[in-house]
Amino acid sequence: MNTSLLYGKKGLDIELPDRTKVIEPKHIPGLGEKEKEEAFQAMKKPTGQKPLKECVNANETVAIVISDSTRPTPNHKLIPWILEELNHVPNEQFVIINGTGSHRDNTYAELCEMLGKEVVDSVRVINNQAFDPSTQAYLGTSSTGAEIYLNKEYVEADRKIVTGFIEPHFFAGFSGGPKGIMPGIAGIDTIMHFHSAKMIAHPMSTWRILKDNPVQGEATEITCMAKPDFMLNVALNKEKEITAFFAGDVVEAHREGCKYVKEHAMAPCEERFDIVITSNSGYPLDQNLYQAVKGMSAAQKIVKEGGAILCAAECSDGLPDHGNYADILKECSTPQDLIDMINDPNYSKFDQWQVQKQAMIQVWSDVYVYSTLQAADLEAAMLSPIRNMEETIQNIIKEKGGQASIAIMPQGPLTIPYIENE
Incomplete structure (x- = not known):
């Protein structure tokens, strides 16, 4: 199946297995x-x-x-x-x-x-x-x-x-x-x-x-x-x-x-998925990696523990290049260490909240990012860079035994997915 993610100003088309579940809000026409x-x-x-x-x-x-x-x-x-x-x-x-x-x-x-x-x-x-x-x-x-x-x-x-x-x-x-x-x-x-x-x-x-x-x-x-x-x-x-x-x-x-x-916006799901593909709702919401944590967080609501989140966010404004977000990410070598550091009452830096949320997601599942950012910048944030979405998805499916369950959230955090029995 072919579908399109909200990404930058133009969107991103990707080809996915036919079994992929599409999760998005009910469409309401504009006025x-x-x-x-x-x-x-x-x-x-x-x-x-x-x-x-x-x-x-x-x-x-x-x-x-x-x-x-x-x-x-x-x-x-x-x-x-x-x-x-x-x-x-x-x-x-x-x-x-x-x-x-x-x-x-x-x-x-x-x-x-x-x-x-x-x-x-x-x-x-x-x-x-x-x-x-x-x-x-x-x-x-x-x-x-x-x-x-x-x-x-x-x-x-x-x-x-x-x-x-x-x-x-x-x-x-x-x-x-x-x-x-x-x-x-x-x-x-x-x-x-x-x-x-x-x-x-x-x-x-x-x-x-x-x-x-x-x-x-x-x-x-x-x-x-x-x-x-x-x-x-x-x-x-x-x-x-x-x-x-x-x-x-x-x-x-x-x-x-x-x-x-x-x-x-509410989108019920019967169970969690091995792989969840999301966006950050396109421009201007996906201008930087800091904002893209929202898309990751929405996907985390329905991904299995130990699963994989793939987030497409253009990041035309970089990480961004202001504030402490990028610097805080470099202060520790694992997401759990970041959480522990930020939870220390003696630690206080603005932007720590976004790092905290991101680290909480990364402790739960692997996170991959498709963007215009340099691979080194994503790796410094303990995120896996994606060069080709379809190829990455196929590789993850193989790693998980070939029958991994897949969901896609084309509109990213404009959707509120949730598991019915949770």
Whole structure:
């Protein structure tokens, strides 16, 4: 059988044995020409909140938080629509804050791609500066003891808006909603606590779970300390087309969106597989190896212990070349050693959470990666590089006796696979 993985901007076609089980979300068509109409309807009739236009007076300052270039949120549509709905507010009273968290700044060219040149040239746009305390405001302490620092311009704005894309998330349950604020515009100390080894290792910090999920819980608690006045989130299909809008209260409307995504993304399986082939949902989600851990994590939910995960992620932005991710991977010689090191209370480095998740997957199964990265970079991360997908799959099948069970997740972590009896 021939199938295609979401990979980069063009996809990746591969030939697989006919017995391969294809696991993907139910397809929902995009809204097409109804997009704008539906967006304005959502802003006028939101969940748990007044209509957006009524939330903002003409003399007030407005901060709009967006997700960075590693997310496919269609802000080139959402932001112009929000500005149009708030056309009684002068452009100079807006600031758009790019929720980079601890990621690198996005460039002018990237911001133009994300927002449209007209918006970038007419409204002030800034990147969150997690490592610069002078750009952050202190809000107190969370119930788990985190010292809360959020972007000062956001905190001091008269009105606050957050946009986002709701998708399954490997330790927050779902993205979007509160996660646009926390960790999107948080300071590094707050981000570190949010991604602590204890939080990441918690059994409820996983796909599709919101209730009693400590990561989602802390994101929600911190967000509500400087709560947005309005949220506009979307759900997308595999073509990155908008299928639905969720607007209004950042908690209530987000939960509605999660329920919608969960209904379409859940994929039950009767048993685990020897081999699971996945992607990281294509560009922009597969820009680097750091992000590709999500695809590996989704596959781990249905692969046998000692099995093999094959992840196709283009990694056009490298490992990436910023942060501590690559350096932490080099500090130990085995995945278990990485886990033990990160679980040491005296160890603390930003990006350790992604290494921790990756190592937990690698302890469970072998992980192979097809990408544009150099083989040496993958081997340094204790991952097996793939030059040819079909050849690698056939070799693994032979190693496992010729009758290995195989599954493929063409859309990667846009799917939430699970084993029914587990």
